[in-house]
Structures are given as C-alpha cells and as structure tokens.
Amino acid sequence: MFDALSDKLNSVFKQLKGQGKLSEKNIADGLRAVRMALLEADVHYQVVKRLVADIKERALGQEVMGSLTPGQQVVKIVNESLTRLMGDTHEGLNLAGEKPVAVMLVGLQGSGKTTTAGKLAVLLRKEGKQPYLVPADIYRPAAIDQLKKVGGQLGVPVFDSTPEMNPVDICQQARVAAHKAGCDTLVLDTAGRLHIDEELMGELARIRTALKPTDILLVADAMTGQDAVNIAKSFDERLDIGGVVLSKMDGDARGGAALSIRSITGKPIKFIGVGEKLSDLEAFHPDRMASRILGMGDVLTMIEKAQEVVDEKQAAELEKKLRKNQFTLEDFRDQMRQIRKMGSLTDILGMIPGMGKVKQMKNLQVDEKELVHIEAIINSMTPMERRQHSIINGSRRKRIAAGSGTRVQDVNRLLKNYTQVMKMMKKINKGGMRGLGRGMLPF
Incomplete structure (x- = not known):
C-alpha cells in the first residue's frame, strides 16, 4: 500500500537533499510536487490544500531545526503533518456500557x-x-x-x-x-x-x-x-x-x-x-x-506482531543454541513457522526502516510457496538428519527430494544456505561483529 505515493514523496525529498538551506522557492517547488503526488494518490482536494498550506507554514516558520538538512527538515515536517491529518493517536473500540x-x-x-x-x-x-x-x-x-x-x-x-x-x-x-x-x-x-x-x-x-x-x-x-x-x-x-x-x-x-x-x-x-x-x-x-x-518503516507494529507469535521461553532456548552453534534444521523450520504467522514476508520487510528505499527491495514479492517447499524438504528428513545435517549423503538427498516433491538441487540449495548461515553465526559467536565483517568482506 502507498507504494506510488511513497516513491513520489521520496523523489521530492531527494531533490531537496542537495540544497544548502530551505528557501521560499525550493519549498514552493517541493510542495508543488507533493501536491501532485497526493492528488494522484486520490487524496481529497480540500485535504491536499489544507495539508500543503500546513507544511508550507511550518517549513517557513520557526520549526526548522538548524542541525537538519533541508531534505530532512521537510521529511520531519511532512511526517508530523500527515500524522496530525490522520488523527495523531489510535482510537480503539468504545466498549463501555452494560454487558453485552x-x-x-x-x-x-x-x-x-x-x-x-x-x-x-x-x-x-x-x-x-x-x-x-x-x-x-x-x-x-x-x-x-x-x-x-x-x-x-x-x-x-x-x-x-x-x-x-x-x-x-x-x-x-x-x-x-x-x-x-x-x-x-x-x-x-x-x-x-x-x-x-x-x-x-x-x-x-x-x-x-x-x-x-x-x-x-x-x-x-x-x-x-x-x-x-x-x-x-x-x-x-x-x-x-x-x-x-x-x-x-x-x-x-x-x-x-x-x-x-x-x-x-x-x-x-x-x-x-x-x-x-x-x-x-x-x-x-x-x-x-x-x-x-x-x-x-513501522518497527512498533512489527514488534507487536512478533510478540503475538514468539514464545519467550522458546526464544531464550534458541538464543542458547545459537551461541553454542547448535541451531539445527529442526530449529530453522520452527522459526520459519513462527515468522510466517506474523503475516506476509513482503509486508514484514516493508516495516523495516529504510527497506522501501533499497533498490533491490523495490517491488520485491517473497514467494510464499518457496517457504512451503523448504518446510516440506525439512519434514521429509529423519529426526537424525534434521539434527545432524552432515550425514545427508547423495542417496539421502534423493530420498528427501522424492519425499518432499522437490528436486535434488532444491535440497542441495537448502543445505548450502543453512551451512553458510551456521558459519556466519560461528563467526559472530567467536569474534562479535568484527568476526562477522571479516567473514563477509571479499578481502
């Protein structure tokens, strides 16, 4: 939702980024583009008029902070104006009265x-x-x-x-x-x-x-x-x-x-x-x-979604396993199930600050079927294979692929990705973020 509006507003903010300071002219130029973006998003014309006037008044007034760049100043003002336009705070159901x-x-x-x-x-x-x-x-x-x-x-x-x-x-x-x-x-x-x-x-x-x-x-x-x-x-x-x-x-x-x-x-x-x-x-x-x-992004909503599906006791046990490098494919499957309960992965990624501005993330649609295939592959393994992936040889891979309705290449890719994640976790445990950096840089 709001993808087209977000893109247009961010292009306006980029144009202001290179400006030395906010002036009546660059504010007017920016607001003209903001007005068009809002009208194209089918916002009521009276609302657009009111919002643009509010942004202009605040941008030219005393609310501009000297420590911010022009682009940051406008983002801050637009953010506050949009919030105020939609009502400032959440209003829940009115359930006060004689039951039911x-x-x-x-x-x-x-x-x-x-x-x-x-x-x-x-x-x-x-x-x-x-x-x-x-x-x-x-x-x-x-x-x-x-x-x-x-x-x-x-x-x-x-x-x-x-x-x-x-x-x-x-x-x-x-x-x-x-x-x-x-x-x-x-x-x-x-x-x-x-x-x-x-x-x-x-x-x-x-x-x-x-x-x-x-x-x-x-x-x-x-x-x-x-x-x-x-x-x-x-x-x-x-x-x-x-x-x-x-x-x-x-x-x-x-x-x-x-x-x-x-x-x-x-x-x-x-x-x-x-x-x-x-x-x-x-x-x-x-x-x-x-x-x-x-x-x-929307970190608070993402946290609330996580709190609904994540069991604190399981999370503590998982942390211990990660620290000891004992994170199995069984644990991976269980974590994937919990994440999927939070909703669409595409939506979850959109709640992470800055993700919407990353080129590679634009129009990214996570194929939920791929996650179903991964779970099917792990479910086709024996309990021993899930806990000790190193025993999975060629014949076992063929059996797992046949049992999960996938190809041997899919099984190989899952095991390769899992092994890489485990190596990365080992570096984190051993050397903190420095260890992670050494493992990820190509030199």
Whole structure:
C-alpha cells in the first residue's frame, strides 16, 4: 500500500537533499510536487490544500531545526503533518456500557463487512473479550451462512438467524442469547446495498435505536479512494458513526481514503484490513502509517506482531543454541513457522526502516510457496538428519527430494544456505561483529 505515493514523496525529498538551506522557492517547488503526488494518490482536494498550506507554514516558520538538512527538515515536517491529518493517536473500540455491549458494522455491499466481523471477533478475543457474532443481513444470498462458517472456523458462537426473520428482531434476540451464553460483546453484521438508499438507512437506524450500540463502525473499501470518503460522510450524517474500518488495504489502495477520511468527516480510522486471513486486522496508528508512507518503516507494529507469535521461553532456548552453534534444521523450520504467522514476508520487510528505499527491495514479492517447499524438504528428513545435517549423503538427498516433491538441487540449495548461515553465526559467536565483517568482506 502507498507504494506510488511513497516513491513520489521520496523523489521530492531527494531533490531537496542537495540544497544548502530551505528557501521560499525550493519549498514552493517541493510542495508543488507533493501536491501532485497526493492528488494522484486520490487524496481529497480540500485535504491536499489544507495539508500543503500546513507544511508550507511550518517549513517557513520557526520549526526548522538548524542541525537538519533541508531534505530532512521537510521529511520531519511532512511526517508530523500527515500524522496530525490522520488523527495523531489510535482510537480503539468504545466498549463501555452494560454487558453485552453491541458493536454495529455498517457499509455498502461488497465492502467486506462479514469478513471484518470475523476479524473483529479475533481481535476482541485477543483482548480477553467473549464475542458473539450476529448475522443480521437477510438480503444477500448466503450472508448468514458465511458468518456462521466464519464463526465455526474461529470457535466463536453465532446467532442462529434465518432469512425469514426481521433484522431488528434478530439483533434483539441475539442480545438475550449472548447474555445466556456468557458473552460480553455483540458484533452485528448488518445488510448493505450497492448504493445508499432510504430503505437501507431506515433499517440501520431502527437497529441502532433498538440495540443502542456503543460503537458503530463503517466498513469501507480502501480501493475506492475518494468514494470511501463520500460514503463515510453519508453514513455519518445518518447514523453518527464512531469510526471507520478500511478494508482491502493490502490491495491496490493508493492511500486517498486513509489520508482523507479523518479530515473530511472528523471520525477516526480505527482498524485496517491488511489481508484475507481472519487475523489480518490491524489497529490504525496515524504516526505509524505516516512513517510507512514516507518509507521509514513501522518497527512498533512489527514488534507487536512478533510478540503475538514468539514464545519467550522458546526464544531464550534458541538464543542458547545459537551461541553454542547448535541451531539445527529442526530449529530453522520452527522459526520459519513462527515468522510466517506474523503475516506476509513482503509486508514484514516493508516495516523495516529504510527497506522501501533499497533498490533491490523495490517491488520485491517473497514467494510464499518457496517457504512451503523448504518446510516440506525439512519434514521429509529423519529426526537424525534434521539434527545432524552432515550425514545427508547423495542417496539421502534423493530420498528427501522424492519425499518432499522437490528436486535434488532444491535440497542441495537448502543445505548450502543453512551451512553458510551456521558459519556466519560461528563467526559472530567467536569474534562479535568484527568476526562477522571479516567473514563477509571479499578481502
């Protein structure tokens, strides 16, 4: 996400890098390019106008630090302005009220409400809540069955509604059922239309009046750009939404919706959908998003993802093995599984500061199938082979390749890469970073 915008902004900053100091002329030249980059990213024109004026005022004012280069000064100012534009800090769900509270999901048909309901249930459960899913969309074919299937996958209770029932009755009966089941949070998956109409809004208003949800979240497709902003405005005027979930941020989203919604509607983006898995829902942090847009990475989100999947005891044991040079192929496989739980490797690499600016990393797509092949090769080994790779001779390599559905060359490449990593780790353990440097330099 934001790749095109990031590239254009970074090219502007590079042009300023060689300047001796910031002047009205080079700021004007830079801001002209920033304005075009934002408009091409489908950011609302009023937001662009406001943002550019804010950057110009601060760049020409007293906020410029003498210790920074012109390029660094502008990056700092743009970063702070983008953060402020998107809301400064993360705003979570409002769950204050008599249990079970209700969180109502609204939006147009096809925006991803049903999937988001499941993703929200995963998030709530991580926070120690007991979610209860409510299929209240009686119009879209299979909408009820879809949510029941999602609930079954997650082991989350789902109200047994049918298409013949009234949506308001469904939600009211679901609250009683959730209370009996000991659940504390209702997630209401309401109906959508292909466009906003009176019938849809009337039904949503009746559900709102009957259930009095503590939070109403608009699920909007990030790929619709400024349309998502207009949709948010319309829903907010009728329902007074509490915030927005931007779905499909992992697709070809140019960034316009994320940068415009808060400024135009005054309502925060609370979550973003970053993939198809039910675990792919992230809290929206304006400061972290601004860093990603400027190619500065997102270390905090990466750390949070790691904390969710990494077992501290296993990590301590792994560190001991690495220090003693006892890191086996079995350990390598286990670590690879944990890293894959964090999400797409391409996305993880994008969170590392500076990676987006490395030429070799541009448009890099890590082939997840390759990781599946590596795991298959290691699984085809015997426990002894995984722990003592040196015993793997030619005949064993043929057997491992046949068992994993790969070629002998693939097995050879894995063993070669593993051996090189072990040699590198040995140098680190022996001589610290100096030892590593000697091993990596060609002289």
